[in-house]
Amino acid sequence: MAADGGSSSPGLPCVFSPKSRQYLALCAQDGRLRIWNTDSRTLHQEYVPSAHLSATCTCIAWGPCRTVKEGPQRKKRKSEAGQPEEKADLLAMGTAAGTVLIYSTQKGALHCTLDGGHSSGVNGVQWHPHAALLYSGSDDTHIVEWDLQTGKTRCKWKADRAAVSSLCVSPDGKLLLSAGQTIKMWDLDTKEVYRRFTGHSTAVTTLCFATTRPPDGNGLYFLSGAAHDRLLSVWQVRDDGKDKNSVVSFTLTDEPQHVDLIASNSKEEAVRLAVVCKDGQLHLFEHFLNGPCKKPLTPSCTVQMSSTQDSPVPVPLLAAALRADSGTLQLAYGNHLQPVMERVEINTAERHICLTRDVKTSLSLSMDTAVSKVKTPIINSKSKVLVPGLPGHQAPVRGGSDGAEKRKKGADTKEMSIEERLGEIDLSTASGVKGAAGTPSLQTDNFAVLLVQGLESNDANILNKVFQTRKDMVIKKTVARLPLPAVLPLLEQITKRLQGHPFTAVLMVRWLKAVLMQHTSYLSSLPDLMTQLGVLYHMIESRVKMFHKLTKLHGKLYLLISQVAASNSSKTVTDVDHTAQLVYEEESSDEGEASGDEALPGDDDSDNWEEEEEMMEEKEEEEEEEDDDPDSKTEPKTNGEDDMEQEHESEEE
CATH class of the missing domain: 2.130.10.10 (YVTN repeat-like/Quinoprotein amine dehydrogenase)
Structure with a gap:
């Protein structure tokens, strides 16, 4: 059983x-x-x-x-009387x-x-x-x-x-x-x-x-x-x-x-x-x-x-x-x-x-019309059906030749296939939204609707159009309006794109941040979240480990580059301009000039300088003795003191 x-x-x-x-x-x-x-x-x-x-x-x-x-009809009861199945x-x-x-x-x-x-x-x-x-x-x-x-x-x-x-x-x-x-x-x-x-x-x-x-x-x-x-x-x-x-x-x-x-x-x-x-x-x-x-x-x-x-x-x-x-x-x-x-x-x-x-x-698109309880609505040639898109977007449905007539319930009625029904919907005559080439355009005023459509149909063109936006406020509002069943498919798409080109990964990080900020409570309620988001978890973990290594490498490279720049700058400063930027001149006198001449580095030593000075003083004394009175010869001590005073004065000058 x-x-x-x-x-x-x-x-x-x-x-x-x-x-x-x-x-x-x-x-x-x-x-x-x-x-x-x-x-x-x-x-x-x-x-x-x-x-x-x-x-x-x-x-x-x-x-x-x-x-x-089944039923009150006697014919059915007689025909099925021998079948008590x-x-x-x-x-x-x-x-x-x-x-x-x-x-x-x-x-x-x-x-x-x-x-x-x-x-x-x-x-x-x-x-x-x-x-x-x-x-x-x-x-x-x-x-x-x-x-x-x-x-x-x-x-x-x-x-x-x-x-x-x-x-x-x-x-x-x-x-x-x-x-x-x-x-x-x-x-x-x-x-x-x-x-x-x-x-x-x-x-x-x-x-x-x-x-x-x-x-x-x-x-x-x-x-x-x-x-x-x-x-x-x-x-x-x-x-x-x-x-x-x-x-x-x-x-x-x-x-x-x-x-x-x-x-x-x-x-x-x-x-x-x-x-x-x-x-x-x-x-x-x-x-x-x-x-x-x-x-x-x-x-x-x-x-x-x-x-x-x-x-x-x-x-x-x-x-x-x-x-x-x-x-x-x-x-x-x-x-x-x-x-x-x-x-x-x-x-x-x-x-x-x-x-x-x-x-x-x-797939069999035909239905068992003999016992089917599905009722197909009558389509009038003048009726119009709203098509998904912008408000007011209407597309007339062209009914068949017998659209105004009531359908008979006989066995001769043939159900229309889905392909034939879709062929009768004429979107090209819709007034209102059309692209540059005359084709109907998608509804682009609501990114949340587009995102759900792209996730359900797995259409790369729609997803690329939504993911290309860089406005943080648009991303935040789009993620907030998503229904909860679409959160996990969105994370799967973000995970796939994070593993792709680095430029795409930069855009996907904004979407990942918005999803984690808006739907953390829902994600935390899932018991098998680790298994469903295992790829994203391992990818983030591996990149974080690589980030520490890259940080150390960046510090070493920065140190080397700064040292090379410092050595290059020191080489450029070796050519010094020897012209004076400032000159200071001191007021000079005759004695100062004499004393300055005596202090020149090309003169003799200090001992020779004292001997010459003594010889000059002796000559001056002799000249003074000739000019003075003869009484001056009887006072050698006073004259000697004067000579000593003059000698000290010359030294002071």
Whole structure:
């Protein structure tokens, strides 16, 4: 028996119908429910909830197959009287507003709405395998048991201190698994805790029973997977209560996104498991659950898909379903808006398998008009449709020849393809915004809109146009107006461009600074921020290490350059101008001139100078004696004193 539970993983809800796997139910980001027929690969039904924009679908689960009586027409009842085949009909959808929608695929309309039970978003819904009951877990930490016959709450109880992230009902309908901070097993008759299991540090997103055996006899096993965890843990419900640790673990390449299994009915039967990871790979396991296994088990086979281009691009897998015959899988891959369904046979003897597909040619744009509930609006030739761009930018849509006539609901009506519809939109006749060559120009008045468009389409031209701005205020406002889901793609683009040309890196640093200043609170709330921004972290760390080395090298070069400049300047100063800049002259007299002449460096020594001076004094004395009276000869002592005084005076002069 395959697990019929829905997936409540952080990705978009996606699940195959039970038993026949004929339908694939998928909720897109716009809140629309699309049901695809896997046999004809066409869109079977599409349902738009009234609150699809404000309360998007968070989890879906197919109900058990049942016999449905269609319509009041007797012809249909007679034609189908001999076919009491059970089909998948009801589909439960949990919304972010706390309501649960029950959709009927046979009616093609909403069956009922279950509201009033939760005050916050619903994270998981599960059907009772036998009774007309439905269980839902919410962020308000409560579990609600719904009675589908009356559409009202039958029972409600508090399950955990944290939000209830996942639910699963046992095959016999007696036990219920819920995951919050811990995994709890509830007895549905008494609504009391039967067992507790701990072992995950993050929110549990996957819960599935792996065996159909009763809990007594140590034969009941279930598996769990958590967010940001690359393991699937298998737990054994033991009679002695010693079941605190997991007994088996399956290794994955990324967080589990979609899990499908065929449960084991006895010890001699192995459990078959198909796990689609967040990275788009499919892992197949086959294991006998007969006790603990210490070594983690690796996949018996890993399946990947790639395109057929010259440079292959990986194609992500969305969901996978196991068939009764071993080796056959039902795959859904490509885009959520229009997935490609395919039934393939896998040789599990090979460990790694890569399937190459051309997704573009595999897409089927036709719809099953016989049973489709999608209504196409009537296009009038005079109507005008607003096109994304500047306010007031209108583009008339040219309707067909029968545009004014009402479309008939017969089988002869042919749906127009998307290519034909796009061809009818004439943008060249739009009045208003046009480029120099007459072509419509992009909306350039809001950089935030352009940046989001460039990130979603990965258009290098738009991104270059936005990233070329150098105004800090424009960058700050653009980053502040970005929606939160676009922050991480913007950081990835900044990281790529930081590794490029240095001129581009200078511009990208401004954007990185603005992102870190505006969205630090959001980034800090991400649990796997280090793994998502590992490249940027290592690049910054390596450049900071190089910065210290460059700083030391810059200091040494600056020292050498300053010394060379100082030596060059000293060489240029060697040629000195010997002309005097200032001359000082002292007032001179005759005695000063005589004494100055005596002090010339070319004269004789000081001894010769005294002898000459004595000779000059003797001559003067003789001349004075001749001129004076003869009495002067009798006073030699006084004359001698006068001579001495004259000698001292000459010396003083």
